[in-house]
Amino acid sequence: MKTYEDLGREREALISGKITDNEQMNDRHDEIIRETFDVARATIESEQGPPPAPFAFFLMGSAGRREQTTSSDQDHGIIFKGEDVQDYFLKLGKEVSEGLDTVGYPLCDGNVMASNSLWCRSVEAFHHQVAGWIEEESWQSLRNFSIIFDGRVLVGEPEFLENVKIEACHLIERNHLYGRLRDNVGYVKKGVGAFGQLLTDHPHSDHLEIKRTVYFPFVNAIRLLAMKEKETSAPTVQRMNGMEGAYPFLNSYRDDFESLLSLRVEKDVITPDRLSKEEKKEWKYLIRRGRKLFREVSRIMEEGNES
Numbered sequence: 001m002k003t004y005e006d007l008g009r010e011r012e013a014l015i016s017g018k019i020t021d022n023e024q025m026n027d028r029h030d031e032i033i034r035e036t037f038d039v040a041r042a043t044i045e046s047e048q049g050p051p052p053a054p055f056a057f058f059l060m061g062s063a064g065r066r067e068q069t070t071s072s073d074q075d076h077g078i079i080f081k082g083e084d085v086q087d088y089f090l091k092l093g094k095e096v097s098e099g100l101d102t103v104g105y106p107l108c109d110g111n112v113m114a115s116n117s118l119w120c121r122s123v124e125a126f127h128h129q130v131a132g133w134i135e136e137e138s139w140q141s142l143r144n145f146s147i148i149f150d151g152r153v154l155v156g157e158p159e160f161l162e163n164v165k166i167e168a169c170h171l172i173e174r175n176h177l178y179g180r181l182r183d184n185v186g187y188v189k190k191g192v193g194a195f196g197q198l199l200t201d202h203p204h205s206d207h208l209e210i211k212r213t214v215y216f217p218f219v220n221a222i223r224l225l226a227m228k229e230k231e232t233s234a235p236t237v238q239r240m241n242g243m244e245g246a247y248p249f250l251n252s253y254r255d256d257f258e259s260l261l262s263l264r265v266e267k268d269v270i271t272p273d274r275l276s277k278e279e280k281k282e283w284k285y286l287i288r289r290g291r292k293l294f295r296e297v298s299r300i301m302e303e304g305n306e307s
Contacts, residue, residue: 004102007036011104015070022261026066030154033063036103037155040095044088052088055080056156057096060112060119064150065219066235069265074105075112077119077151079126079160086120093120112147119148123160130168134177142177142184146223152234162232169230178228178301185220188294189213191287198272198280198287207269214283215264217290218257221297222250228301237261249296256289 011032019025037057045051061075062068074097078089093114101107114120121129130148133141145168151161172181191213193199200208219236226232226239229246233239240254263282270283 001039001042002035004036004039004099007032007039008103015104018266020262020265022067022258022265025070025265026068029063029068029072030066032103033059033100033105034154036099037096040092040099043099044092044095048088048091051080051092052085053080053082054157054160055089056153056158056160057114058151058153058156058161060147060151061108064152064234066152067219067261067264069268071268072105073108074100075108075147076100076114077112077148078114079121079123079164081123081157081160083122083124086117086122089120090115090117118144123164126164127167130164131171134168134171134175137177137180139184142181146181146184149223149227149232150234165232166230169227169232172227178224181227182224182298182301185216185224186298188217188291191291192284196284198270198275198283200272206273207271208283209269210264211268214260214286214290217294218253218260221290221294222257224301225297247300253289253293256286260286 014025014028014032019028041051056079057076058064058079059076062072063075076093076096078093080086080089093116097107097113097115107113112119118129126148130145133145148161149165149168151165153161172178189212191199191208198208200206201213222236222239225243225247229243231239231242233242236257237254240250240257244250244254263286272280272283275283
């Protein structure tokens with residue numbers, strides 16, 4: 001079996017390999033993370049024995065959506081069946097977190113990792129926790145729900161997480177929370193100024209962060225629509241494909257988003273002054289399209305809230 005150091009070298013090769021295709025990039029990330037999990041599992045099994053219950057190890061954030069770049073950190077959780085076994089899976093989660101850090105995926109600043117009991121729970125406990133987040137309706141609780149809604153099982157039992165998502169969507173529908181969820185991610189950075197210029201992140205900066213200004217409007221809009229339509233897949237493109245029958249206008253936005261994913265694979269920021277005229281035109285187009293998509297979805301969520 002490979003070591004964390006072996007996998008770290010593979011990740012370095014991935015980062016320096018100049019892959020510009022989002023699918024290829026995320027296939028390799030999945031392989032490296034899965035193998036890291038296997039090393040962590042073998043380590044814990046050698047000390048604690050085999051897992052005491054069926055479980056699923058799932059990815060969240062950009063990894064859950066299969067939209068990782070060359071600089072993504074780690075976001076993951078473990079959901080298991082049964083009681084009185086959390087200690088085992090927390091130890092596994094801690095080993096996975098430390099292993100991924102060694103491999104080159106930095107620890108999550110927000111502690112969204114399976115080493116945190118908030119993200120390492122039984123199926124029943126996750127159901128209660130997610131229901132509590134939805135009923136509380138606070139900014140943080142709804143943000144936590146958005147995080148887990150982007151979860152994707154990499155190892156183990158897919159239905160454990162799937163059932164949590166479906167039940168949560170029914171709760172949102174019954175409680176008419178579409179508008180509240182929209183408000184939770186409602187701030188969209190402008191990106192393009194009144195005179196058609198690309199806006200930097202602040203007056204004393206020379207760059208524009210792609211993630212917040214260009215990427216998030218697409219991701220947040222499609223996640224909101226997926227919650228409404230109970231589309232539980234995590235990758236944004238898969239969500240669009242699953243909802244295209246109900247919302248044909250998503251077809252053109254999918255093409256735009258796929259172009260953005262390709263552009264974003266190798267860079268996190270752009271420096272407007274260093275872009276060619278055609279590059280500026282492309283980035284301004286994507287910024288405006290993301291904002292337009294978010295407005296369209298916002299109207300749909302408002303209508304759903306009133307029905």
